[in-house]
Amino acid sequence: MAKKKTSIKDIAEALGISITTVSFILNGKAREKRISEELTKKVEAYIDEVGYKPSHLAQSLRLGKSKVIVFMVEDISNQFFASIARLIEEKAYKNGYKIIYCSTDNDDEKANELINTFRTRSVDGFIITPTPGLKPTIKSLLDEDLPLVLFDRWMPDLDTSYVIVENRSSAREATHHLISQGCKNIGFITVDSDQSQMIDRMEGFQEAIDQSDTKAFVLKVPSSAFVKALIAQKIQEFLAQNPQLDGLFFATNYLAFEGLAAITNLKKKIPQELRVISFDDHYFFNLYQPGITAIEQPLELIADKLMESMLCQLDKEPSKRVLLKTVLPNSLHVRGSSLGEE
Amino acid sequence: MAKKKTSIKDIAEALGISITTVSFILNGKAREKRISEELTKKVEAYIDEVGYKPSHLAQSLRLGKSKVIVFMVEDISNQFFASIARLIEEKAYKNGYKIIYCSTDNDDEKANELINTFRTRSVDGFIITPTPGLKPTIKSLLDEDLPLVLFDRWMPDLDTSYVIVENRSSAREATHHLISQGCKNIGFITVDSDQSQMIDRMEGFQEAIDQSDTKAFVLKVPSSAFVKALIAQKIQEFLAQNPQLDGLFFATNYLAFEGLAAITNLKKKIPQELRVISFDDHYFFNLYQPGITAIEQPLELIADKLMESMLCQLDKEPSKRVLLKTVLPNSLHVRGSSLGEE
DNA sequence: TTGAAAGCGTTACCAT
DNA sequence: ATGGTAACGCTTTCAA
Numbered sequence: 001m002a003k004k005k006t007s008i009k010d011i012a013e014a015l016g017i018s019i020t021t022v023s024f025i026l027n028g029k030a031r032e033k034r035i036s037e038e039l040t041k042k043v044e045a046y047i048d049e050v051g052y053k054p055s056h057l058a059q060s061l062r063l064g065k066s067k068v069i070v071f072m073v074e075d076i077s078n079q080f081f082a083s084i085a086r087l088i089e090e091k092a093y094k095n096g097y098k099i100i101y102c103s104t105d106n107d108d109e110k111a112n113e114l115i116n117t118f119r120t121r122s123v124d125g126f127i128i129t130p131t132p133g134l135k136p137t138i139k140s141l142l143d144e145d146l147p148l149v150l151f152d153r154w155m156p157d158l159d160t161s162y163v164i165v166e167n168r169s170s171a172r173e174a175t176h177h178l179i180s181q182g183c184k185n186i187g188f189i190t191v192d193s194d195q196s197q198m199i200d201r202m203e204g205f206q207e208a209i210d211q212s213d214t215k216a217f218v219l220k221v222p223s224s225a226f227v228k229a230l231i232a233q234k235i236q237e238f239l240a241q242n243p244q245l246d247g248l249f250f251a252t253n254y255l256a257f258e259g260l261a262a263i264t265n266l267k268k269k270i271p272q273e274l275r276v277i278s279f280d281d282h283y284f285f286n287l288y289q290p291g292i293t294a295i296e297q298p299l300e301l302i303a304d305k306l307m308e309s310m311l312c313q314l315d316k317e318p319s320k321r322v323l324l325k326t327v328l329p330n331s332l333h334v335r336g337s338s339l340g341e342e
Numbered sequence: 343m344a345k346k347k348t349s350i351k352d353i354a355e356a357l358g359i360s361i362t363t364v365s366f367i368l369n370g371k372a373r374e375k376r377i378s379e380e381l382t383k384k385v386e387a388y389i390d391e392v393g394y395k396p397s398h399l400a401q402s403l404r405l406g407k408s409k410v411i412v413f414m415v416e417d418i419s420n421q422f423f424a425s426i427a428r429l430i431e432e433k434a435y436k437n438g439y440k441i442i443y444c445s446t447d448n449d450d451e452k453a454n455e456l457i458n459t460f461r462t463r464s465v466d467g468f469i470i471t472p473t474p475g476l477k478p479t480i481k482s483l484l485d486e487d488l489p490l491v492l493f494d495r496w497m498p499d500l501d502t503s504y505v506i507v508e509n510r511s512s513a514r515e516a517t518h519h520l521i522s523q524g525c526k527n528i529g530f531i532t533v534d535s536d537q538s539q540m541i542d543r544m545e546g547f548q549e550a551i552d553q554s555d556t557k558a559f560v561l562k563v564p565s566s567a568f569v570k571a572l573i574a575q576k577i578q579e580f581l582a583q584n585p586q587l588d589g590l591f592f593a594t595n596y597l598a599f600e601g602l603a604a605i606t607n608l609k610k611k612i613p614q615e616l617r618v619i620s621f622d623d624h625y626f627f628n629l630y631q632p633g634i635t636a637i638e639q640p641l642e643l644i645a646d647k648l649m650e651s652m653l654c655q656l657d658k659e660p661s662k663r664v665l666l667k668t669v670l671p672n673s674l675h676v677r678g679s680s681l682g683e684e
Numbered sequence: 685t686t687g688a689a690a691g692c693g694t695t696a697c698c699a700t
Numbered sequence: 701a702t703g704g705t706a707a708c709g710c711t712t713t714c715a716a
Binding site (some may be wrong): 005007008009019020023024026027054055057058059060061062063 | 692693694695696
């Protein structure tokens with residue numbers, strides 16, 4: 001079929017008019033440039049006929065904008081990130097943007113490399129879940145005035161736009177809930193990392209503990225142990241070593257998944273022997289028997305704010321950009337797993 | 343900081359040499375073009391110093407390849423597609439390709455629009471989970487010699503590269519398994535759609551039924567009912583109307599999720615009263631009590647083959663491309679949910 | 685051993 | 701009311 005792609009030049013030649021005229025018509029400037037109705041119609045008809053589509057590449061090169069946003073997360077296959085990906089996709093396409101994704105695995109080196117691949121001005125903006133080691137790179141992005149929104153975590157000493165949730169207060173509230181259900185010895189299971197969201201959750205937990213006469217036990221699963229089987233094993237050991245535990249708070253859902261496996265292995269009854277709660281609600285928690293109490297992040301809102309924060313940078317001059325900083329509330333879904341017997 | 347981006351021209355000027363020379367050195371052709379060691383070193387040092395990165399955009403325009411692959415699936419937030427996304431990402435980046443994703447929602451019109459957005463030669467290849475209505479568009483992609491790999495489903499009367507799994511035989515095998523566990527009345531729950539993979543699964547189910555003295559009950563959830571709550575309701579009605587059912591085969595995992603909720607609502611015991619099996623294994627199935635027997639698609643292999651099929655088209659001349667057609671085997675994970683009492 | 689220049693497909697300024 | 705043309709940043713052929 002169509003061997004050679006039609007270009008604006010071909011159209012101009014075929015119709016015996018100039019490239020400029022075609023371009024104007026294509027860009028809806030026919031009126032403005034006072035090109036005759038008649039010619040406009042003719043050109044439009046021809047464009048339709050040959051099915052011409054302008055080259056994004058050439059447009060990007062010329063205009064200096066690629067209409068591409070990079071969505072750089074820890075792991076795109078993680079349900080949380082995948083859901084956000086789905087939600088921002090809609091909004092992005094609606095605004096003429098496409099999304100390139102990539103996963104960092106929380107690996108600084110890999111993340112740095114990826115950012116450097118993209119900063120090659122082939123990309124208009126970055127949405128990133130940063131790791132602490134990314135600070136210099138993020139800073140350089142900022143220096144280059146590249147639109148940037150951090151999410152899930154942020155960098156307290158960098159002036160960036162971000163969308164995060166109230167990790168600390170939600171963790172505190174959830175811990176209070178466990179305490180109110182009669183827990184006296186609560187285990188907090190988190191990852192051994194200094195990502196801001198994890199630190200905040202841990203602090204919220206500690207705050208609640210400090211305000212009560214509950215005992216706290218903390219397990220930080222080393223990120224080196226990040227093979228599923230190993231996580232489960234670590235948790236199982238932790239549970240076995242602390243038989244007095246009557247409550248368990250997982251800092252994120254994939255830890256909870258492994259934890260549930262461990263609990264099942266140990267034949268502990270939820271919630272009778274162990275009350276369980278997790279950060280990051282998941283479809284699964286609702287289906288599990290008993291339902292797992294969880295803190296739900298407002299996905300839709302996060303996605304909304306993410307794109308809003310991005311778009312409001314994309315349009316404007318670097319000088320008069322507004323860096324939206326959003327902190328969103330979560331909601332606690334109380335299900336069977338955390339209820340004390342009454 | 344760096345206000346103006348450095349271009350190859352800036353480098354040439356700064357060093358008082360020509361653009362060509364810089365370009366040659368950048369592209370590792372210094373040797374080949376016999377540019378002096380000395381100059382090469384100098385240029386490389388300077389490039390390092392100013393942190394120059396070539397513009398992908400300009401390169402793409404010049405070379406006619408964007409090094410971008412579109413990954414167009416039904417729904418990127420679906421765990422299956424998200425997992426594949428994660429796996430092909432690795433291979434793509436390793437080969438210098440980036441991935442733009444988009445979700446079709448199985449909506450022909452939306453999918454068509456998306457494809458047309460991309461065919462604008464800003465993209466080097468397409469990986470697509472097609473819907474039947476996409477045939478003309480896919481055909482036109484083929485006509486334009488755009489590298490294309492279908493997956494999850496295929497289009498029997500189109501000569502394309504694809505990666506699919508053995509839906510029919512796996513469904514047959516799974517059904518046989520249910521029968522061997524004593525099921526006499528098996529319900530098959532699928533979506534009302536003519537996607538090839540769903541048809542194949544259904545046929546596999548029927549084949550097994552036909553070879554036995556088992557009775558089959560089929561529920562096709564209308565895609566119009568695709569709100570989660572509605573799916574669950576449809577399934578619940580189906581179960582209530584067919585109390586004789588002693589086995590249930592879900593054609594895909596999200597149906598199973600809703601089905602499990604329905605079963606829980608009806609207080610049916612798995613597997614004592616109802617043996618359950620699902621297509622598309624999921625992390626969740628292993629954790630659920632009892633474990634849900636499921637057919638697992640070989641994700642890694644699918645991703646491997648997907649990129650292999652893509653890359654082997656990307657490199658070659660349209661005329662001498664090989665269209666890889668891959669059909670991969672699944673594996674049945676037997677868990678508690680399908681075991682007959684003995 | 686190096687350089688000039690054409691060209692990829694656009695847009696937009698400046699002419700006419 | 702239209703058209704010529706430079707420029708976006710790069711690769712590559714041809715010349716020197």
